[in-house]
Amino acid sequence: MTIRFVFATDSHYHPRAEKDFGPPKMLTRGREVLEAMVEEINASRPEFIVHGGDLLCGGSAFELPWELYLQSVDDVAAAFERFRAPFYCVPGNHDCDAGTGTFAPLAEQIHLPELLDVVDVAPRLRLALANIYQANPMEVGSGEWTEDLDTALAEAGRQALADGCAVILVVHPWVLPGFAPPESPNQGLVKGAERLIETVSNQPAVVAVFTGHRHINRIRMYRDFLIVDTACLIGFPMGFREIRLGEDGLLTAIWHQLDLPEVLEASRQRSIPEINDRWQGEPHDRETEVLLPRLRALWSGGG
Ligand SMILES: [Fe+2]
Numbered sequence: 367m368t369i370r371f372v373f374a375t376d377s378h379y380h381p382r383a384e385k386d387f388g389p390p391k392m393l394t395r396g397r398e399v400l401e402a403m404v405e406e407i408n409a410s411r412p413e414f415i416v417h418g419g420d421l422l423c424g425g426s427a428f429e430l431p432w433e434l435y436l437q438s439v440d441d442v443a444a445a446f447e448r449f450r451a452p453f454y455c456v457p458g459n460h461d462c463d464a465g466t467g468t469f470a471p472l473a474e475q476i477h478l479p480e481l482l483d484v485v486d487v488a489p490r491l492r493l494a495l496a497n498i499y500q501a502n503p504m505e506v507g508s509g510e511w512t513e514d515l516d517t518a519l520a521e522a523g524r525q526a527l528a529d530g531c532a533v534i535l536v537v538h539p540w541v542l543p544g545f546a547p548p549e550s551p552n553q554g555l556v557k558g559a560e561r562l563i564e565t566v567s568n569q570p571a572v573v574a575v576f577t578g579h580r581h582i583n584r585i586r587m588y589r590d591f592l593i594v595d596t597a598c599l600i601g602f603p604m605g606f607r608e609i610r611l612g613e614d615g616l617l618t619a620i621w622h623q624l625d626l627p628e629v630l631e632a633s634r635q636r637s638i639p640e641i642n643d644r645w646q647g648e649p650h651d652r653e654t655e656v657l658l659p660r661l662r663a664l665w666s667g668g669g
Pocket residue numbers: 376378420458460579580581598
């Protein structure tokens with residue numbers, strides 16, 4: 367038995383952008399990217415689809431007015447209706463309205479976790495979908511891993527272990543430090559990341575953590591679990607991940623680049639090669655095979 371799913375993130379749809387904003391984003395091409403995303407994810411025939419947040423261009427930086435925010439929610443909800451597999455997502459800091467900080471219009475059309483949703487997505491596999499924006503995302507852009515989230519994850523981990531199920535934690539910002547200026551070494555990192563890492567370390571049913579937010583591809587083993595960070599879909603390298611989980615505990619990551627060569631090239635031209643390499647990561651940050659010891663132990667243990 368192999369489980370196949372898609373992980374996509376930071377698609378940042380804008381219904382009427384007058385400029386592309388910071389590279390590698392191509393916000394003026396939002397409609398084409400949204401259409402290609404739905405079509406190509408469907409074509410890869412996943413069992414389910416997970417989005418890591420920042421579906422929209424609300425929140426800070428983009429100055430999206432309320433009417434356009436509502437329009438973008440409608441457009442994205444209508445497009446994602448066409449997914450031919452169950453869809454799950456976590457909120458990102460750009461999924462709220464810029465004026466009020468509310469996620470409510472999006473949550474009315476696309477289910478968002480209030481704290482931590484734990485869902486059975488395949489035999490012996492659960493997602494733990496975290497909402498780390500309990501405070502206004504305009505103030506805490508990278509969110510916070512709170513005590514309540516920590517308690518909920520520990521409980522989900524214990525329950526999954528008892529049931530012989532693996533858990534994948536999905537959270538919008540990064541959980542391990544990355545490129546950052548010396549004056550703010552925790553840039554893009556969820557507040558309370560150390561505690562999150564400690565709790566995951568202590569919960570052997572949690573086999574991997576998937577994130578977005580930094581718009582950079584990176585795959586790292588930390589102790590005995592995997593951390594999969596994924597680049598944005600709205601700019602270079604303009605793709606999504608197909609993930610396969612084998613019964614033997616092997617995770618295979620396959621990179622699908624959208625078939626929009628002209629938009630991709632325009633995005634690539636916005637940065638020097640060294641920066642583009644940062645967005646896309648090394649070859650094994652895009653496509654790799656990793657044996658997950660926790661998954662192997664859970665799935666080969668019978669039951
Ligand atoms: Fe983003």
